[in-house]
Amino acid sequence: MEWSKEALAELDQVPAFVRGMAKRAVEKLAREEGADIITPNIVLKTKEKYFSLLGKEKEGEKKLTRIAVVRCHTVAEVCPGVGCLKAFAHRKLNFQDYGSDAELIGFFTCGGCSGRRVSRLVEKLLNHGLDIVHLSSCMCMDDDDYPKCPFKNQIRKTIEAKGIKVAEGTHH
């Protein structure tokens, strides 16, 4: 399908890691609209959809606070994460200071000792506007049921090295 020069310039504004996917989406929308040539307007319409999924604000919009939770891979064998998710949804306990302009964009396990996939997954979330990672309560508690994660400080440093803030705890 033919693209105008201006439409291609608009497409160039889309982050490179999703540009191919965005291009296919633009062409799909153009076909649905019966367009012969892709104009900037069709690109913009498609970008709106993609930006809302990517966690990017439109110009002039207030930035949301984007949060991820990393939790213990071992504990996740027996815990579906209800406590963490409910605490965020209801802005309780360690999420009580967040307003409606906060969204949870990631909820993942560390991948097993010593937190082998934290670096990779935080890296992915940087593309989605990540601001802060909460270490789940199961990583931070220290009692008979939940011995403290021995790699907690190392995991914290890994995240902070990427310029992302770390908060300890979710629902305890």
Ligand code: SF4
């Ligand atoms: S690194 Fe810590 S959080 Fe991850 S599995 Fe081991 S004990 Fe659990």
